[in-house]
Amino acid sequence: MCFSATASFTSAVVIGSIGLFSLAKARDKKWVWFACIPLIFALQQALEGGVWQNLGAGYAYGFLAIALIIWPIWIPASLYLLEKHQNRKKWMLTLFMLGILVALASCYSFWVYGLQVTVGRHILYTLPVLQVSSLYLQIIYFAAYCLAVVGPLFLSSVKRMWLLGVTVSIGWVIANLFYALWFVSIWCFFGALCSTIVYLIVKKRR
Numbered sequence: 001m002c003f004s005a006t007a008s009f010t011s012a013v014v015i016g017s018i019g020l021f022s023l024a025k026a027r028d029k030k031w032v033w034f035a036c037i038p039l040i041f042a043l044q045q046a047l048e049g050g051v052w053q054n055l056g057a058g059y060a061y062g063f064l065a066i067a068l069i070i071w072p073i074w075i076p077a078s079l080y081l082l083e084k085h086q087n088r089k090k091w092m093l094t095l096f097m098l099g100i101l102v103a104l105a106s107c108y109s110f111w112v113y114g115l116q117v118t119v120g121r122h123i124l125y126t127l128p129v130l131q132v133s134s135l136y137l138q139i140i141y142f143a144a145y146c147l148a149v150v151g152p153l154f155l156s157s158v159k160r161m162w163l164l165g166v167t168v169s170i171g172w173v174i175a176n177l178f179y180a181l182w183f184v185s186i187w188c189f190f191g192a193l194c195s196t197i198v199y200l201i202v203k204k205r206r
Contacts, residue, residue, distance in 0.1 A: 008049035015195045016042035022199045033078035035202050038195035040066060040074065051117060060117045061110070064125060068106035072099035072148040079152040079161070088155055095155070099148035105141055146172075160204070164197045 019038030026035035044066045050059030076096040083089040116126035150172070153165030171193070 005049045005052035008045050008052060012042045012046035012049065015039075015045060018195045018199050022195075022202045025199070025202045025205075030081045031202060031205065033074070033081055034198065037074070037078070037198050040070065041195055057115065057117070060115055060125065064106075064110075064115065068145075069103040072102040072106075072145055075099070075149050076152045079156045079158070082158050083156060085157050088157055091155055092152055095148050095151050098144055102141065102144050102148050105144075158201065158205070160197075160201050164194055164201065167194050167197060 015038050019036065019040075019042055022035040022038055023032065026032050044063055047059045047063040047066070051063060073096070076092055076099050080089060080092040080096055083092050117124070150165060150168055153161055153168060156162075
């Protein structure tokens with residue numbers, strides 16, 4: 001979590017527990033990917049706890065790998081598996097392919113520019129993609145990221161999935177308006193809070 005090591009590890013345990021409950025409710029195989037979302041958030045929070053304690057650059061890379069590589073692929077893929085409407089499924093597949101491109105761009109930026117992390121009141125991640133000289137490329141990257149991660153939540157026909165999309169979007173806006181410098185850390189915290197909604201969607205899927 002973006003406030004302290006204790007908060008990060010505590011939230012990892014709580015969110016991980018929610019993830020186990022979600023996974024237990026996902027009796028249908030096609031729901032497993034979606035039900036695992038809280039577990040991935042729990043791992044992400046645990047990794048940030050390691051960042052707080054300065055345990056090594058690997059924790060920071062692990063945290064951002066989930067944020068910038070895993071989520072753009074995992075979210076559209078998991079919702080693609082749940083989608084029953086063929087037209088929406090085609091669009092979901094398009095967002096999945098877009099997510100793969102975002103993940104590849106993230107990998108490339110990590111390789112070329114590396115990563116800088118500053119631990120203060122919050123954790124400041126200097127994203128490699130922000131070191132690209134072209135502002136247009138940065139805008140395209142973040143627009144593609146938003147479409148890949150948030151778009152499927154509104155496109156999905158699964159009941160209550162729109163609620164998850166609204167919650168994630170509100171967290172995005174708040175993080176941008178009030179915590180712009182620490183956006184990645186703050187927004188991932190809001191995303192982790194969505195784990196309860198994931199559990200409710202899985203539980204009431206019928």
